[in-house]
């Protein structure tokens with residue numbers, strides 16, 4: 013029987029084995045990833061084998077039980093959530109990289125450092141004393157980093173939190189041998205397609221023009237503004253933001269504050285960040 | 287005045303691809319594969335040399351690929367594909383008997399007017415890398431009737447020796463003799479290569495051609511055109527005697543999506559084959 | 573407009589009552605306000621209609637050429653079908669700039685490769701125009717390109733005269749449509765009265781200098797400094813293209829269902845202002861510079877496509893000017909090139 017696309021020609025003979033791991037995060041993105049309808053979940057498990065997922069079940073990829081550490085064998089794709097905030101995490105991450113064929117960063121923390129990187133705007137002394145006033149040295153912690161600052165990452169699923177639809181699309185595309193197809197254009201494109209009133213018209217500062225689309229302009233569509241959780245587009249014209257601020261009589265300082273929330277690790281915005 | 291909308295040529299199948307079967311696959315290089323394809327409905331593709339088809343892998347996408355075989359009456363034709371992305375990588379995983387889909391043929395190729403103009407002339411083909419693929423549909427039409435032309439010179443350049451495509455055919459062309467010559471070069475030589483080493487323009491001084499009686503046809507990577515044109519124009523070959531086949535991003539193939547535009551020119555409609563004189567003032571050509 | 577078209581008069585209340593009647597059997601899209609947004613959308617009662625124009629983010633092009641549209645469907649048994657959806661619909665209250673925009677899209681899509689998806693929807697639509705008496709806001713510049721007058725591309729034109737409308741039904745579809753309404757006979761002088769009022773409203777609003785010669789002027793100014801000056805602020809955000817009634821470039825992508833057993837080929841609005849628009853394999857980008865992208869966008873309007881359509885392809889609706897955070901305007905660019913001081 014010859015291959016009739018799209019079916020067998022498109023599917024790899026073996027279902028890839030997928031393991032989920034997490035670092036410094038809120039686990040929200042993993043919850044989004046499994047926030048599927050029963051049909052979606054069935055379809056998903058028909059094309060991939062989830063072998064390790066602390067959020068959902070206790071078996072481990074290498075056969076041990078969940079009380080142990082990560083597995084370092086038994087999976088093709090590692091989907092990793094969270095940013096790297098400790099030296100020991102970096103070592104753990106490298107081991108996962110060595111064991112996986114494909115590494116996917118899941119969510120803003122893993123992709124661009126996420127909210128965790130906000131603390132990088134303060135000195136270590138400042139933030140440890142603020143968070144743990146009685147015992148600032150209780151936990152090991154350093155500059156929060158995105159995964160790709162430490163290891164090679166093959167793909168990412170951006171957002172804080174991620175978009176379940178996009179998660180499915182990326183997984184599907186990987187199974188099909190396709191590029192993940194994360195948009196390279198900014199949030200404004202999706203925002204305009206939805207005919208939203210622009211946040212700037214309402215006196216807000218919006219990072220939509222320099223932020224990667226794919227969320228369907230989630231925040232502006234709900235009356236807010238984009239705070240850049242999906243990271244920058246490939247060639248953001250960050251300087252032009254200054255002109256916009258002038259046009260709308262807003263302060264560029266206010267915009268720089270907005271940058272800190274999600275774009276702390278982005279060289280285009282903070283070239284001098286450590 | 288105020289007439290209702292005039293519907294000209296509404297084509298319900300404009301975007302509908304039709305099934306075709308892969309009947310033969312050859313691996314030329316790790317990146318380039320040859321596919322012989324037959325249209326399932328049995329109809330002939332009916333293309334002119336230089337035209338392209340939109341090749342679909344359903345679920346993956348569509349990509350414009352040149353028809354690499356000369357026009358024929360049967361339902362079979364050749365493609366040669368370099369794996370660079372979604373569709374082309376997937377094509378490389380397919381096997382003989384697998385079904386793909388196609389739309390086309392599209393574009394303006396070497397039409398009868400151009401073919402007539404070529405008769406009795408010296409033909410100078412200049413192909414760089416995968417640029418040999420679109421020209422092959424014309425070369426393989428011309429070679430069996432080479433007596434119709436004063437001379438046929440084919441210049442073919444690749445980055446390295448293993449990247450040469452259609453090696454068996456190249457061997458045959460080398461052996462044809464008569465008024466046919468094939469000159470090859472590679473950018474980087476190796477110990478198995480004893481031919482010319484250097485970029486394609488280093489071959490041009492090696493051919494004699496009568497500037498008043500020669501038609502040159504160029505296809506290659508974007509950077510190549512500028513240097514080849516300089517070299518040909520430097521030898522006073524008239525612009526009208528130069529044809530080039532161009533590549534642009536294409537999505538629809540039928541003059542709608544706008545991706546292939548060079549200034550106001552839709553490459554998928556007016557090209558991919560252009561006479562240089564017609565587009566010399568178009569700033570987006572080179 | 574056709575001098576011999578029958579002229580009718582209708583009161584505002586009869587117009588709205590007629591629309592309610594039509595709504596019982598037809599889908600009607602009109603200018604309406606939803607939450608904070610004024611937009612063209614389907615309505616369920618005539619009371620939802622905004623009779624006075626407020627600029628919208630998107631033009632009515634979305635009804636014929638939607639943001640995202642499935643064009644091919646397939647299943648894993650090898651069945652592949654062209655998906656062409658079209659429902660009869662009435663577009664009510666379309667202003668002259670947008671009618672001119674639709675006319676340009678009609679010509680672009682109904683060429684020798686007639687686009688089935690656009691044309692199927694377009695064929696089934698009835699377009700009820702609503703003439704303007706004055707410029708809608710400071711960003712619009714329809715008069716600069718003479719698009720404040722619509723001469724064709726509609727089925728019925730309404731012109732407001734006090735508490736009534738002058739009605740001209742110029743096509744069979746339009747005349748058929750007007751049968752739903754309670755009208756009285758009018759005459760040519762009613763039209764003239766409106767046109768006089770309109771001329772007054774657009775007094776001192778003059779077209780671009782040498783409007784008809786813009787293609788040559790643009791071509792001669794390929795290397796004008798305006799391209800650098802204006803594009804330096806550009807964010808390559810694509811907003812200007814999304815909102816434009818006469819931009820129609822698209823991307824095509826395949827989406828397989830998660831089951832991998834069926835899928836769709838979807839076309840989506842694309843934008844030549846986005847950096848990847850002209851990229852091909854091997855890291856080659858034929859319009860890498862935002863300056864070249866802005867040049868292309870503006871030249872399509874006033875040069876390349878203007879030559880093809882015989883009229884400016886920018887209809888001066890002002891949407892891109894409102895949308896552009898960087899304050900980049902086709903009007904300013906043309907004025908700088910033609911050394912036109914504006915009005």
Ligand SMILES: Cc1cc2nc3c(=O)[nH]c(=O)nc-3n(C[C@H](O)[C@H](O)[C@H](O)COP(=O)(O)OP(=O)(O)OC[C@H]3O[C@@H](n4cnc5c(N)ncnc54)[C@H](O)[C@@H]3O)c2cc1C
Nearest residue numbers: 349350351352367368371372373374534535536851852853
């Ligand atoms: C008229 C014409 C004839 C061609 N003939 C041949 C041929 O005979 N053999 C051959 O191997 N290739 C040919 N190409 C190039 C081929 O079309 C592209 O390599 C192919 O479209 C890439 O598609 P993809 O899905 O594999 O890659 P994608 O995953 O879509 O993208 C990979 C890269 O290719 C670029 N790209 C995407 N779509 C296109 C597109 N439509 N055209 C060009 N680049 C694109 C992307 O920007 C990206 O950099 C031709 C192109 C044209 C315009």
Ligand code: SF4
Nearest residue numbers: 200203210211218220
């Ligand atoms: S609200 Fe933000 S994303 Fe939307 S158009 Fe305005 S700047 Fe762009």
Ligand code: SF4
Nearest residue numbers: 227231238239240241
């Ligand atoms: S609009 Fe911006 S902040 Fe909101 S989800 Fe999208 S990318 Fe994130």
Ligand code: SF4
Nearest residue numbers: 816886887889890892
């Ligand atoms: S270019 Fe701007 S003003 Fe002109 S038609 Fe398009 S959106 Fe309207």
Ligand code: SF4
Nearest residue numbers: 806807809810812896
């Ligand atoms: S809207 Fe303005 S900033 Fe955005 S792409 Fe268009 S011209 Fe550039």
Ligand code: FES
Nearest residue numbers: 539542543544554
């Ligand atoms: S490929 Fe779509 S217009 Fe040429």
